[in-house]
Amino acid sequence: MTSRQQRSAIKVGLIGLGTIGTGVAKLIQANKDLIRRRLGCGLELTKIADKDIKRDRGISLPEGALTNKVQDLVADPEIDIVVELIGGYEPAKKFILDAFAHRKHVVTANKALLAVHGEEIFEAAEKAGCDLGFEGSVGGGIPIIRAVKEGLAANNILSIYGIINGTSNYILTQMTDERRPFEEVLAEAQEKGYAEADPSFDIQGIDSAHKLAILVTLAFGTPVTFKEIYTEGITQITPLDIEYARELGYRIKLLAIAKWNKKNGQPDAHGEIEARVHPTMIPEDYLIATVRGVFNAIYLMGDAVGETLFYGKGAGAMPTASAVVSDLIEIARNILKSSSGRVPVAAFQKKDRWPIRLRPMDEIRSHYYLRFIAEDRPGVLSNISGILGNNNISISQVLQKGRKQGGHVPVVMMTHQAVERDVRSALSEIDRMPYVSGKTVLIRVEAEGE
Amino acid sequence: MTSRQQRSAIKVGLIGLGTIGTGVAKLIQANKDLIRRRLGCGLELTKIADKDIKRDRGISLPEGALTNKVQDLVADPEIDIVVELIGGYEPAKKFILDAFAHRKHVVTANKALLAVHGEEIFEAAEKAGCDLGFEGSVGGGIPIIRAVKEGLAANNILSIYGIINGTSNYILTQMTDERRPFEEVLAEAQEKGYAEADPSFDIQGIDSAHKLAILVTLAFGTPVTFKEIYTEGITQITPLDIEYARELGYRIKLLAIAKWNKKNGQPDAHGEIEARVHPTMIPEDYLIATVRGVFNAIYLMGDAVGETLFYGKGAGAMPTASAVVSDLIEIARNILKSSSGRVPVAAFQKKDRWPIRLRPMDEIRSHYYLRFIAEDRPGVLSNISGILGNNNISISQVLQKGRKQGGHVPVVMMTHQAVERDVRSALSEIDRMPYVSGKTVLIRVEAEGE
Secondary structure (H helix, E strand, C coil): CCCHHHCCEEEEEEECCCHHHHHHHHHHHHCHHHHHHHHCCEEEEEEEECCCCCCCCCCCCCCCCEECCHHHHHHCCCCCEEEECCCCCCCHHHHHHHHHHCCCEEEECCHHHHHHHHHHHHHHHHHHCCCEECHHHCCCCCCHHHHHHHHCCCCCEEEEEEECCHHHHHHHHHHHHHCCCHHHHHHHHHHHCCCCCCCHHHHCCHHHHHHHHHHHHHHHCCCCCHHHCEECCCCCCCHHHHHHHHHCCEEEEEEEEEEEECECCECCCCCEEEEEEEEEEEECCCHHHHCCCCEEEEEEEECCCEEEEEEEECCCHHHHHHHHHHHHHHHHHHHHHCCCCCCCCCCCCHHHCCCCEECCHHHCEEEEEEEEEEECCCCHHHHHHHHHHHCCCCEEEEEECCCCECCEEEEEEEECCEEHHHHHHHHHHHCCCCCECCCCEEEEECCCCC | CCCHHHCCEEEEEEECCCHHHHHHHHHHHHCHHHHHHHHCCEEEEEEEECCCCCCCCCCCCCCCCEECCHHHHHHCCCCCEEEECCCCCCCHHHHHHHHHHCCCEEEECCHHHHHHHHHHHHHHHHHHCCCEECHHHCCCCCCHHHHHHHHCCCCCEEEEEEECCHHHHHHHHHHHHHCCCHHHHHHHHHHHCCCCCCCHHHHCCHHHHHHHHHHHHHHHCCCCCHHHCEECCCCCCCHHHHHHHHHCCEEEEEEEEEEEECECCECCCCCEEEEEEEEEEEECCCHHHHCCCCEEEEEEEECCCEEEEEEEECCCHHHHHHHHHHHHHHHHHHHHHCCCCCCCCCCCCHHHCCCCEECCHHHCEEEEEEEEEEECCCCHHHHHHHHHHHCCCCEEEEEECCCCECCEEEEEEEECCEEHHHHHHHHHHHCCCCCECCCCEEEEECCCCC
């Protein structure tokens, strides 16, 4: 690397020329002048590695920039920053660690990798004295990582509620607007390119849980990995429940939720947090309930700032490229000022991060929406509420309407705050009763009050 | 100043212990451990200057920290960063320039000062090699300055629509919800402390224009001052127009609007921008239309990221303190890494900022809501539309209903896109007609299409 005075450009190597990689290449070229006006120095994409170096991506690249030898790129002494955009665990992780071994800074949008191997990668970055940018890993172009690490740095983050998977939000929005079943909407989303051929990461909540693991890690100063997060997808959501939710004044969204459980009313840095992903009923007048289609939104509550919300496109080539290139600009500023590592990679100083207990799902407290399919005869309702009562669950609202099917009708009950374990135990008892048909539907409800 | 290795704390001097200053002092104390865990070093409030050093603010300060001699604070060799929170033009400006003269970094939330004397202050900061943080000047605790300077740095910002004055948004929300007149709601807001005794900056759009001047300066890389921005407040908004807006599917909000007028469909760095503050009708299903009460929201469209929205509390002691302390943390990181000035104070490099033409109000194109009070007799409507037509204004919708008052009825017309000059000219003609009573109400409408 040349010294600060001689710099005419910061040089970038890109691994992976897929949809997002192509977006990044296009953005660096299209906004070249703008980037120079902001950064005070050029940002040049000098090398690109991809398995396929033949296919036309509609971009013009310098002669010899394309290679299929990642090792050459990672070892290239000219290159300052390596961008990893191939996704998945391996060889992405190997490439990133190799880049750090060669003292390159790294930018990635690989949420799955960070959610599973984040600690190893953070440690390698710190050991190498290099920066790692991953704004594109959560919320696409929304600068939420920066908000958590910097813009809201003075706050204890008390809670996070995120719609952070565009595909599932698109499906739920369509199901709600058009009263159509999940399978049908999913098939259409796949046709339109809003859902992948294998949509499981999106519809099973896995992608949201990956992103939540990253947010929680940064917000609470604690290492949290994907597998610790309770994850439930949207595949079981039916138009019937969406309709009941609407009648009750709610929308159903796939939410990524994290909370800092206070101790004696105070946040406690050694206390306990919650982190979970599941379909959630939220009051229709909450701002986050109005987030439609493929858009993402992250609601964040800080102890000083209060409520905030960050909204934008959570996926797509150009929104993600916006995040990746903003990371490149940030890292380039550090290169120019020799200030790499000025913000700790995981938001907190290494020695000041520690494990915090994650409250097991059994212990969480929530309001619940329960839908039974029960025989339409006297005594059934009182028997159900009796079992709930025996399990410390009190009911705030009952809704019984809709078509009778073979002597059975849907019965909806909204509960006051209850403990998940109690609810599970009550439902396993109720579901064994001869008067109910099928498994009771449970949807957690975010609402104020007890 | 001591060298990097010996630092146990970054030392802060605060000028102005009013509501926000007290909030800053409280936040630095309350979240001391958190700040240290993020920054890797303490942040200490060592000196506070205020005219009144007797009054109890409910905070405990170190012995001798309070002074009424600002000059001592600004010249104190121990102090690294000076926080200015007295507001107004003078002596705030003098204090800030003095601080730079003593090579102190500065944090301020003083939007009026920056909107009027920003260039002089930016220049002083650059000359001194010092940082200037002003996140608290726009949108309270919402990290919107950072988003424009860093998080969205890869984007040409194409447009900004902001609800950036909580008081006026509170008043409009109350007027809409409760169908009450402006004066009544204002009086109530003053009682509740949501509006100041002299509310003119808020209700006349001046505060919004201050903030818009700052946003435009950063977003478009051009110096723009408050006086260049067309500003119209909410004092003329009536329940009648709010009601018509509602019937037509709109909400009325005081919006701060900035647009980059494209040339041949492309953004042009030497082109032309619009910047204006006025009551605006926006479709009720736009996310920004749902922002209620004292909350702020800034909608920002970038050429890569697309639509984004940032939402939160735009005022108040703790939200603003959140912004101020996040600036302190950012500047402290630069002190620790000797990287002050790594992000240019006005987002673009000094040599890469230049004046851009601000489109005069006469030349803007918009949709318009026009409400006439006209005689209820044949020929009037066709005469009005004739005058509009002669001025190149075509009507998309007419609404005539409501009580007749002395032979006159309200007539509402929604126009297609028209040029402001034409609309003004048509209205001055119509308002002279014997069949209209009073001055025609004009409200600009944000809507898609021609």
